[in-house]
Amino acid sequence: MTALEKYFPFWKQLSDSQQQRLSQAAVERRAAKGTLLHNGTAGCEGLLIVQSGRLRAFLFSDEGREITLYRLFERDICLFSASCMIRSIQFDISVEAEEDTVFYQISAQIYAQLMKESAAVANYTNELTAARFSDVMWLLDQVLYKRLDSRLAAFLLEENHLNNGEGKLTLTHEEIARHLGSAREVITRMLKYFQAEGLVTLSRGTVLISDIKGLAALAEDSLK
Amino acid sequence: MTALEKYFPFWKQLSDSQQQRLSQAAVERRAAKGTLLHNGTAGCEGLLIVQSGRLRAFLFSDEGREITLYRLFERDICLFSASCMIRSIQFDISVEAEEDTVFYQISAQIYAQLMKESAAVANYTNELTAARFSDVMWLLDQVLYKRLDSRLAAFLLEENHLNNGEGKLTLTHEEIARHLGSAREVITRMLKYFQAEGLVTLSRGTVLISDIKGLAALAEDSLK
Numbered sequence: 001m002t003a004l005e006k007y008f009p010f011w012k013q014l015s016d017s018q019q020q021r022l023s024q025a026a027v028e029r030r031a032a033k034g035t036l037l038h039n040g041t042a043g044c045e046g047l048l049i050v051q052s053g054r055l056r057a058f059l060f061s062d063e064g065r066e067i068t069l070y071r072l073f074e075r076d077i078c079l080f081s082a083s084c085m086i087r088s089i090q091f092d093i094s095v096e097a098e099e100d101t102v103f104y105q106i107s108a109q110i111y112a113q114l115m116k117e118s119a120a121v122a123n124y125t126n127e128l129t130a131a132r133f134s135d136v137m138w139l140l141d142q143v144l145y146k147r148l149d150s151r152l153a154a155f156l157l158e159e160n161h162l163n164n165g166e167g168k169l170t171l172t173h174e175e176i177a178r179h180l181g182s183a184r185e186v187i188t189r190m191l192k193y194f195q196a197e198g199l200v201t202l203s204r205g206t207v208l209i210s211d212i213k214g215l216a217a218l219a220e221d222s223l224k
Numbered sequence: 225m226t227a228l229e230k231y232f233p234f235w236k237q238l239s240d241s242q243q244q245r246l247s248q249a250a251v252e253r254r255a256a257k258g259t260l261l262h263n264g265t266a267g268c269e270g271l272l273i274v275q276s277g278r279l280r281a282f283l284f285s286d287e288g289r290e291i292t293l294y295r296l297f298e299r300d301i302c303l304f305s306a307s308c309m310i311r312s313i314q315f316d317i318s319v320e321a322e323e324d325t326v327f328y329q330i331s332a333q334i335y336a337q338l339m340k341e342s343a344a345v346a347n348y349t350n351e352l353t354a355a356r357f358s359d360v361m362w363l364l365d366q367v368l369y370k371r372l373d374s375r376l377a378a379f380l381l382e383e384n385h386l387n388n389g390e391g392k393l394t395l396t397h398e399e400i401a402r403h404l405g406s407a408r409e410v411i412t413r414m415l416k417y418f419q420a421e422g423l424v425t426l427s428r429g430t431v432l433i434s435d436i437k438g439l440a441a442l443a444e445d446s447l448k
Contacts, residue, residue, distance in 0.1 A: 059361070061369040088354035091361035115347055122346030123339055126353055130312035133357045137283070137315035140364050144405045145285040181368045 004104070007049050007075060010120035018114055025110035031097040037081060040092030044084035046108045050076050053101025054162075057093050057132075059181075067143075067181030069093060070135040071162075079128045082108035085115065086129070143181070147221070151180055152190050154219035156200070160209055169207045176207075228328070231273050231299060234344035242338055249334035255321040261305060264316030268308035270332045274300050277325025278386075281317050281356075283405075291367075291405030293317060294359035295386075303352045306332035309339065310353070367405070371445070375404055376414050378443035380424070384433055393431045400431075 004026055005011045011019065028051075031037055038045055040060060048055065055072040057080065072078050083089040085108050115122045142151055155176065159169050177187045191207065194200045199215050201208040209215065228250055229235045235243065252275075255261055262269055264284060272279065279296040281304065296302050307313040309332050339346045366375055379400065383393050401411045415431065418424045423439055425432040433439065 059365065059368075061365065065369060067368060086350060086354045088351045088358060090355075090358035091365075115350075116343060119340060119343040119346045122343045122350060126310060126339075126346060126350040127312045129350060129353045129357065130310045131314075133353065133360070134312060134314035136357070136360060136364060140360065140367070141283065141285065141315075143364070143367055144283075144291060145289060 004049075007077065007104075008124070010118070010124050013120040014114070014118060018118065021110055022106070022114060025107040026104045027106075029103055029105050031101050031103070033097055033100050035097045035101075036094065037097060038078075038093070038095040040094050044108045045081045045105065047082045047104075047106040047111055048072075048078035048095070049104040049106065050074055050078070051102040051104065053097060053103070054099040055095055055101060055103075056098040057095050058178075060092070060094055065181060065183075066094075066178045067139075068179040069139060070132060071098065077128055079125065079132065082106075082111065084108055085112040086125075148180070148182065148186065149190060149193070150219055150221045152176070152187065152194070153199070153215040155180060156207060156209060157212070157215055157219055160212075167209045167212075169209070170205060171207060172205055228273075231301065231328075232348070234342065234348050237344040238338070238342060242342065245334055246330070246338060249331040250328045251330075253327055253329050255325050255327070257321055257324050259321045259325075260318065261321060262302075262317070262319040264318050268332045269305045269329065271306045271328075271330040271335055272296075272302035272319070273328040273330065274298055274302070275326040275328065277321060277327070278323040279319055279325060279327075280322040281319050282402075284316070284318055289405060289407075290318075290402045291363075292403040293363060294356060295322065301352055303349065303356065306330075306335065308332055309336040309349075372404070372406065372410065373414060373417075374443055374445045376400070376411065376418070377423070377439040379404060380431060380433060381436070381439055381443055384436075391433045391436075393433070394429060395431060396429055 004023055008022070014022065037048065037055065050072050052074055055076075055078055057069045057072065057078070058066045059069055060066050078095055080089065080093045081095055115125055156169065159171065160167060163169065173187045173191060174184045177184045180187070191200065191202055195202050197214070199211045199218070201210050228247055232246070238246065261272065261279065274296050276298055279300075279302055281293045281296065281302070282290045283293055284290050302319055304313065304317045305319055339349055380393065383395065384391060387393065397411045397415060398408045401408045404411070415424065415426055419426050421438070423435045423442070425434050
């Protein structure tokens, strides 16, 4: 299964035996949209490499609220579903398939052994950790310093981009609130304000983008 | 300088030459309380190993607000002052000496070379990244899901603990606001509420803790 070669930049630095072990550790799997692949405290499912589709990593509060941390697209590698490999990871992230997704699942035990043997594997893994760390630092900055109207505008634009720019988003207010770590009532009020400003048109379960430029200007805006 | 041995658990896995290079790359330095040691975008000062004193890592918003991310104590290693070593670190953290601090400063170039050569060094560095990532995830959870009164109570208890539990904190409302990523007026209002509840006694530039148990109960409390 040399298909793995294109996902791991360190591939050529591995010995034949290491390449073989990594290949044997990988299983191709499919998950339907909405499937929960990793659930915080529970389990260590291994590394997930997205072949097609989309994964969403999110944080779950004790009180059942959530916030989207980042998305993983084709060729991205989900490390935190294998968080048992790294002792100092002291947090729980949940991962779900946001679209129908095809992925490789790689045993955490075998990958951890390769990390021990190969500095190239270990350094690449560190880059993965740092990349997700960067995503979360961006989010922290947003949450701390951006107004909710800016964050909502940025979110709608991002969703539109993920949907090929069709301008029509099939999302309930509840779902949007979950992505942004907010409450449904707060999002509903803000969306109605957006509608009054001519930025969006609302109907049951959909948000139609009416003014992309206006949303973009608002997304740029930050707190005083 | 085998003094480094006690800071790096991978020491014995290094060759003599690697140990020598690491030792030669380390310089002992001192910084007075308040010294800015690393300033976001600027520079790559190298790894900082705290021998005594205390470092504070914080995030600076475009608008000049800050929030404390984590503290580094004796034996802790500051990685992000050497963030040029890890390509995927796409965020800016500032680091200051929060007390008079003695530390080793280790060249990022030499440490990065050792990471390339040694899986043990690379994996240890990954643990450092993951430990700080965990600190930030905890903070994100606090900011998202804890009320400010809980966070302020937890902060006052933590400060008291750092000051040997004397119960008297020399901190302005402005400083507290900076630690918590809030505004001075908001903190002043909350402290006055705490005072009315008999939790603290305020005077110019100091907060006297009057009811540790009450603060602890409040710190435990989380948003609905």
